[in-house]
Amino acid sequence: MNEVQNTINKISLKRKQLSVIQINMGNLCNHACSHCHIDASPEGKDIMDYDTSTKVIDKLKKINIENIEITGGTPEMNPNFPIFLKELGKLKNLTVRSSLTILNSSKYSHFKELYKKYHVKIIASLPSILEDITDTQRGKNYYKTSINVLKDLNEMGYGTTLPLDIVYNPAGDYLPPEQAQLQNEFRNFLGENFGVSFNSLSAIVNVPIKRFRDYLVKNNRYEDYIDLLFTNHNKATWQNVMCRSLLTVGHDGRIYDCDFNYALRIPVKGFEEVYFWDIDPDNFESEIIVAEHCLACTVNRGSSCHGEFTDFDTEKVVKDYYGNMLSSSNDLKTTACCDLDDIPDYVKDISPLIADEIQMKFYGCGSPIPLHLEECSVVDLGCGTGRDSYIVSKLAGEHGKVLGIDMTNEQIDVARKHINTQMKAFGYENKNVKFVHDYIENATEHVTPESADVVISNCVINLTEDKGRVLDDIYRMLKNGGELYFSDVYAGRRLPDKIRKNDLLYAECLGGALYIKDFIRLARKAGFNDPRVMNSREIEITDKKVKDLVGNAKFYSVTYRLFKINGLEDACEDYGHVAIYKGGLNYSENRFILDEEHIFEKNKPERVCGNTALMLSESRFKDYFTILGNFDEHFGAFEDCGGKLQDRERVDNTDKGCCC
Structure with a gap:
């Protein structure tokens, strides 16, 4: 245990820009689950009162953070919970962590319609695909009731056009299987046996606090469980833990690094007596308190309330390559980046207005900028230094709106640095472009559902781990009639791990390249039923080392146009x-x-x-x-x-x- 504590003592975590505010309504719940980390139950006494609720809501209305997550307990049982929906539903991206079974109660079933009305994302717990395991952990009939509620939600559009995620946690003191494997098992079993669908599954590790800690201590398993967590501890996951970009507001209005620290009543360091409504969340910095229980978030691929992270540190690879190793596009080892002579005329006419530094340090594999963007709301995923974002901002006009998102500090810094200069070059009095430092997987935290006219991306989606999730999120961002127009790299075959997980090949956009037919499958699954190709070419690999690494695999740069339109079929049909x-x-x-x-x-x-x-x-x-x-x-x-x-x-x- 000394080794564990020594490791914990060496961890220093600083909070980065907040993207999520998590509201814990208290520990009143319609269940008393054996693993619960906040001791929630039908007798729970910690309840956010009306005065605290209104103060929290008023503060949330005033800040720029869009993604609000509401948890408990069972939030629906708090009498002040409906106020959050009414006051914030049309202003923010709301996520509710629900017990599912509460929505089967006649007293609370009306929340399903309210969730649909406000496009609330539902995250629901289902610890097993098997009834006996689920009921043992959650209580009698939890499984059957949950399945019935999931069916109801599916009929309302949840799991397809509305977001519905499942949370898995082990029924005991063991670690969950790989998240992707679990997701497939849940999706296949629930689909085949009950016709139930959902968007994604998060696998979380049981945190050794409160009721679960009591269980471990009672059975003389606590030290063994801590040893299990420590043995599987992955130090690379610390930089991805949710508390770096999330702040929890407890039922008492005080602020905590995460829901687990809230359960232990460990406030944010230096803000022990400070309430949420007294801080500036848009510019909030603090040191995160790390303790033994945090090991549960850092095992294997990493785990938190939002699921596992990754066993291949794509973030580090991409950030290091594009932030530190490359000085310009001339340093790349393939022809994925094209030259300005080949861009469309409507882009070429604007290019001279773009600052040299932006162009020199921009990396892309195409020109994902479609025609007719006047007054459109456009999202640029993986905007880099902002070249495409600025071109779009000119095409969209001063009354348009452009949001660029990128996870690489060095690139975002370049993009932000030139905002005033570019607006002046375009003759704009008001800024129509904004840049956010974040992962494109978190784009829905910055974009209201069904608000974007167009989403563009330039050779970035292939750098993400969960491409299906990214496509699902884009579909939700777009208005009906909206368009995803993007360039990316694809492979002529499915790639083996030795290519997919090679640092150089991944950073060069080859390792993450999807087999072209797998992309079509993912696109259709997300709702983009008829992907259209704008142009394509084979990528020339000019570096001998890279050639040797990829062997016979061939790669292609393709620009796609995908529309979100109700009624599109998965094949071209003749209606005259x-x-x-x-x-x-x-x-x-x-x-x-x-x-x-x-x-x-x-x-x-x-x-x-x-x-x-x-x-x-x-x-x-x-x-x-x-x-x-x-x-x-x-x-x-x-x-x-x-x-x-x-x-x-x-x-x-x-x-x-x-x-x-």
């Missing part, structure tokens, strides 16, 4: 539609390119499939097209329409010119 481009789009007066297979000449009628008709009539391009026909009669498959690239066995290296 005709589309006529009326002209008028700037830089596209006489012809409009929807994708590499659909080019419309002005005033020339073209037969199109149902999906294409929807893309032209339901998106921001609708005023520039006349669409004839309806969906009353189906004439079969629309041959030779869309999706050719994803149906090929490999990506052809056709001579279409550089994609950026």
Whole structure:
């Protein structure tokens, strides 16, 4: 145990920019689970009162932090909880951690409709796919009731268009299996046996405090469990623990580093007698208190209330490569980054206005900037130094809105450094661009659901671990008719671990490249049923070391256009539609390119499939097209329409010119 304490004593954690405020409503709950870290039960006495609730809500309204997570206990049982929904539902991104079973009660079932109304993300606990294990931990009939509630939520759109996540925690003093494995098991079992679906699963490690600690001590297992945590401790996970970007507000209004420290009544260091409404969360800095129980968050791939982190430190690899090792795009070892001579005219005309430092230190594999962005709300995921964000800010105009997100400090610093200069160069009196230092996996904490017209990304999604989650999040950000327009690197085959987990290959955007058909599957699963290719090319690998490492694998840069439109099918079907481009789009007066297979000449009628008709009539391009026909009669498959690239066995290296 001395070794454990010595390790803890060496940990120094500083809080970074807050992105989540977690509100703990207290320990009143409709269950008394054996693992509960706050001793919640139907007899819970710690309840956030009305005065505290209103003060917390008033403060939340005034700060810029968008993501609010409400937990307990069972939040629904707090009589002041509805005020949070009513006052914050339309202003913030709300997440509620629910027991599920409470929503089956006639007294509380109305919260399901309120959650839907305010697009509340639901995180629900289900410790096992097996009924007896679940009921042993949570109480009799917990499993059956939870399944029924999950079905109800699915019927309301949760698990598809509305976010529904599952939390798994072990039923005893052992560590959970790998999160991805668990997620697949839960998804398959619940889907096949009950028709239940959910968005993602988080696997968390039981924290040895409160009721679970009492269980361990009673069974003489406490020291063994601490030893288990310490043996599996992964020091690389400390930098990713949730408390670095999260602040917990207890039922008493005081502030804590996390929900676990709240349970132990350990306030934030230096703020022991300070209340939430007395601080500035937008600019809050503090040293995080680390203790023995924190080992539960740092085992294996890492674990917290938000699930595991990763066994391959992609953050470190990417930050180090793009923040420290590269001085310009000339240092890259592949042709993933293109030269400015190949960008579209509407981008080329703006490029001279972009600061040299921004351009020199920008890395990308395409030009994910579509036409017609006037007054649009655009999100740039993995914005780097902000080259694309600034080009979009010019195209969107002063009344547009651009948000750039990137996890690399050095790159974001460059982007922020030039905001005033770029606004002046564009002739803007008001700033229309903002840069956030965060992971793109956290983008929904900064973007209100269904608020973005367009999401762009330039060779960054392949650098993320959970690409399916990123696509799901993008789908939720977009308005109906909105568009994901992005360039990325894809592989002609599934890659082995020796390529995927090689630092150099990952940083060069090759290790994280998805097999092209797997990307199509993930896109369709997220709701983007008909991905369209704008252009593609094979990436030339100019470095011998990299060539030797990748062997026979081939890589391609592809620019995709994916629309979020109700009614899109996963294949091109013929309903007899005709589309006529009326002209008028700037830089596209006489012809409009929807994708590499659909080019419309002005005033020339073209037969199109149902999906294409929807893309032209339901998106921001609708005023520039006349669409004839309806969906009353189906004439079969629309041959030779869309999706050719994803149906090929490999990506052809056709001579279409550089994609950026």
